[in-house]
Each structure stands twice: as C-alpha cells, then as structure tokens.
Amino acid sequence: MAKTNVKRRTRNKTPSSSATTSLASIHAQRRNRLYKALGGTPLLLRAAPEVLRNGDVHFSYRQDSNFKYLTGFDEPESILVCMPTSTGYETHYFVRPRDKEREIWDGPRAGTRGAIREYGADHSYPISEFWDVFGKMAGDIDELAYPLGSDPTFDVQVLRHFGARFTGRPRRNQGLPSFVDPRPALHEMRLIKSSEEVDLMRRAAEISAAGHRVAMSIAEPGMYEFEVQAELEAVFRREGSPRNGYDSIVATGKNACTLHYIANNAKIKKGDLLLIDAGAEYGHYTADITRTFPVAGPFSDAQRAVYEVVLRCQKKCVALCKPGTTVKKLLETSWRELTKGLVELGILKGSIDKLVEKKAFRPWYMHGLGHWLGMDVHDVGAYEDRSGKPMQLAPGMVTTIEPGLYFANNDKKVPKEFRGIGVRIEDDVLVTKNGPDVLTSGVPKEVREIEELTSIE
Ligand code: GLY
Ligand code: MN
Ligand code: MN
Numbered sequence: 001m002a003k004t005n006v007k008r009r010t011r012n013k014t015p016s017s018s019a020t021t022s023l024a025s026i027h028a029q030r031r032n033r034l035y036k037a038l039g040g041t042p043l044l045l046r047a048a049p050e051v052l053r054n055g056d057v058h059f060s061y062r063q064d065s066n067f068k069y070l071t072g073f074d075e076p077e078s079i080l081v082c083m084p085t086s087t088g089y090e091t092h093y094f095v096r097p098r099d100k101e102r103e104i105w106d107g108p109r110a111g112t113r114g115a116i117r118e119y120g121a122d123h124s125y126p127i128s129e130f131w132d133v134f135g136k137m138a139g140d141i142d143e144l145a146y147p148l149g150s151d152p153t154f155d156v157q158v159l160r161h162f163g164a165r166f167t168g169r170p171r172r173n174q175g176l177p178s179f180v181d182p183r184p185a186l187h188e189m190r191l192i193k194s195s196e197e198v199d200l201m202r203r204a205a206e207i208s209a210a211g212h213r214v215a216m217s218i219a220e221p222g223m224y225e226f227e228v229q230a231e232l233e234a235v236f237r238r239e240g241s242p243r244n245g246y247d248s249i250v251a252t253g254k255n256a257c258t259l260h261y262i263a264n265n266a267k268i269k270k271g272d273l274l275l276i277d278a279g280a281e282y283g284h285y286t287a288d289i290t291r292t293f294p295v296a297g298p299f300s301d302a303q304r305a306v307y308e309v310v311l312r313c314q315k316k317c318v319a320l321c322k323p324g325t326t327v328k329k330l331l332e333t334s335w336r337e338l339t340k341g342l343v344e345l346g347i348l349k350g351s352i353d354k355l356v357e358k359k360a361f362r363p364w365y366m367h368g369l370g371h372w373l374g375m376d377v378h379d380v381g382a383y384e385d386r387s388g389k390p391m392q393l394a395p396g397m398v399t400t401i402e403p404g405l406y407f408a409n410n411d412k413k414v415p416k417e418f419r420g421i422g423v424r425i426e427d428d429v430l431v432t433k434n435g436p437d438v439l440t441s442g443v444p445k446e447v448r449e450i451e452e453l454t455s456i457e
Contacts, residue, residue, distance in 0.1 A: 007097075008133070009112045009124045024120035026196060027072045030189065031082060031091060034070065037185035040084050042138060043145040045070065045182070046154050047078040062243065065375035066147070066186055068284050073119050075109060077127050083137055092137070093121035094130045131161060140174065145182040183380070190374055191381030192396035197374070198430060200283035201398060202439055204241070205428055207280040208287035209442030211235035215250075216444075216453045219295045221270040225250040228274065229264050236280035245286025245377045248278035256292065256422025257406040259367060268295050273303055275422055279377065286377050288400050289440050290426035297454035302417035304447060306405055309341030311445060313403045314425045317369060321393060321401065321429045321436035327383050328390035334369040334403045335361060341405070347414050364407060364414075370400040373428050393431045398439070402426030 048064035098111035256275035404424030
C-alpha cells in the first residue's frame, strides 16, 4: 500500500494471549473463510449507521449482524476493509478514535489501538481518514466485494468515490470496479452455526424460556398485556440479555389473530388465552419462542381442542428436524397435520389429500412453518440450494418450528366456540447428527404442564 501521512497503527507481531485474542481469532477465521470464498477480492463492509428516531434522539444502537460476525466490533462509525497482499490479505479497521471529551458523553471507545489489540486488525486508522486511505490502497482495484444496496447512504459515497476516476485528468482509462456481493457467501457461512455460536444461542434460549415461565405464572385477568411484557422482559434483562431480538408480541384473546400484534395495550380478561412471542438476544444471537396459555388456567374445552391440534403438529415437525429432511417436507407435514386437525374440529370436511392440495387450511394457517434463526430473528440463509431444490437440514442449522391456527372472532366459517382463538407454539431447534436438539425446551408446552404453571392456588 502507498505511504500515507494519516495516523495509521499497525499490529505488533507478537500477539497477546488474552480471552479477547481468542475471540478475535474466531473472527479472523471467519474473515479467512469469507476471503477465500470471494477468491481474494478486496472486501469493504461498513458498520450499522446510527439512526435518528426523533429530535436528536437515536434508535438504540445495534451492530449490523454481518459486520459483527466478521469483526466482533460493536461500535458505530466503523469500516472493515480486507486488502490482498503478496501472501494473503490484511485487515484494516477504520474506527472512532479515543476522545476524552466524547467518551465522557458516549462511553469508552476501543480506538485505533483497541481495534488492533482486541479485535484483530492488522492496521487501524481514525474513521475520518477513511476516504483518503481507502483511495490510496484501493485506487486501482477492478473488483470490490461490497453489499451494494444494503446501505444506500454509503452506496452513494462509494459510487461517488470511484466515479471520481473520470474527473480531472485520469491517470488510467479505468471504469468503476465490478461489485461482487459478499452476502451469499457470508450467509452460507452464517447458516451453519459453530459450537461457539450454539453456546450463545443456547443461552439466549435459556434466558427467553425463563422469561416465558415467569409470564405464564404471573399473568392474571385484569392485568394489561404490557404489564406481562414488563415482567417477561425484566427476566430477560436480569439474566444478562441487553435487548430483545424483536418486539415482544403479548396478545390476549382475539389479539392473537393479529400475527404481528405489538400494541400490547389491552386488558386481559378472565378465560382469555394469552399468546406471547418473545425472544431475548444474547451475544447478538436471538431466541424466538411462542407459547399460548390460558390466563390463570385451565384451558376451556374449545381452547384445549385447538391447542392440542397445533401441539401435535408442532411435535411431529420438531421430530423431523434431522439431517436430510427438506424444508419442503417440514412445511408439507405441517399442512397435512393442521388439515387433519381442522377436520377433527369440524371446520373442514372431505379428503385430507384433496384439502391439502387445495390449501384449504389457508384462512387459518396463513404463515410459514418456520425460519432460520441466529443473529437475526429471520436469519440469513437460503431455503433452496444452488440448483433450486428445497434446502436439506444439516448439522449446525437452527430453525424455528412454529405452526399456528387463528380463528378471527367474526369468522362465520368456524363454529362459535372457536372464534377469537389464536394459538401458535414456537420452538428453536438445532439440527444435530443425532436429530433435533430443542434449545427452547425450558418452557413447557404440554397441556398438563402449562395448566400446572398457570393455575392460581
Ligand atoms: N417472532 C417472529 C417470528 O416468529 O417469526
Ligand atoms: Mn419465528
Ligand atoms: Mn416468534
């Protein structure tokens, strides 16, 4: 790289042996794998920007999952660049420099020294030097791995930077570099969780399960949904989760039929079912659990009948989460099981095969069976392989299994006793060579267990 007069720091050749170094080495291994998968193309990735919410208040900051996965770095205003060298590549971090004044307001920063010592950079620079340094090190590149489209504000800056190749008196007649999207390779990596990732997901699941158990045991008629939410999330925070993986859904009675209900401001009535879909984040990995339970138990006959249909389907699909099962097989199993249940409940009539073929279940089961889970709640990773065939489960994948039935309270096609009932049961399942490992088994789902936990003495 050309010499610059910026405040560049470079790694000392003797590595330290702290715990952060071993974390740093995990991130370095990920960068190595990605860099190889990209065939040695230079890589540029920016941290999540801070986003204004209203006035001068920002949304709470959460690092971009891909950036975190490759660097471990949590701070905004940071950029990762990997540049080829004669023997491989070097990692350059551009970060907020240490600043006594700013740190009084915003808290400590790793700074350029920390980026090297704790986060495995080979070279680091103040973020303000980015365009100058990047311009010199990447001045003549013909190809750049950069996720064009994911950060439009930065895209404009990147395009303007390379567009300047045509302004003034260009040295070479060189167009813009070709942009290669690093995300397919990156997302393929993120789909298979390593043992370190599984440990974090297991902890996120345990914390979330603890919150759900408390919610089940304290919910009472007369409480507002947000009060139950507060108790649930208090457990998440006390157990070490800094934030939720997504907004909690706490839906009493018919609100459960609004799939992404997050108002959480209704009063819970006696005899209501309460559907809670909530997951704590831990180490930037999230759990995603749904339980539906009778407030202060037990289930009414109609509620139990619907619940048992969903539970039977959910357990059957969980049992299929082993290597080789396709996501299509899982989905079709849920269609068949819920269709059988709808016939048993007297809502559908006719041959199961024909009803499934017609997707007659659609008015009451309108979402998919599940999704990949990881750093993002709807995690990255394809559902079809490169040849367009449904993805087969493999060890290290984590999927949710979350069938549901929702009967709106004005739905004339279902018997009266079922109207206003919405049930979803959702677990997080790690695929192992020995079969499914249900990370969220710490929260009950059997009728008897739920009634024990929810009943008031
Ligand atoms: N919590 C969102 C979902 O279950 O997909
Ligand atoms: Mn889910
Ligand atoms: Mn969910």
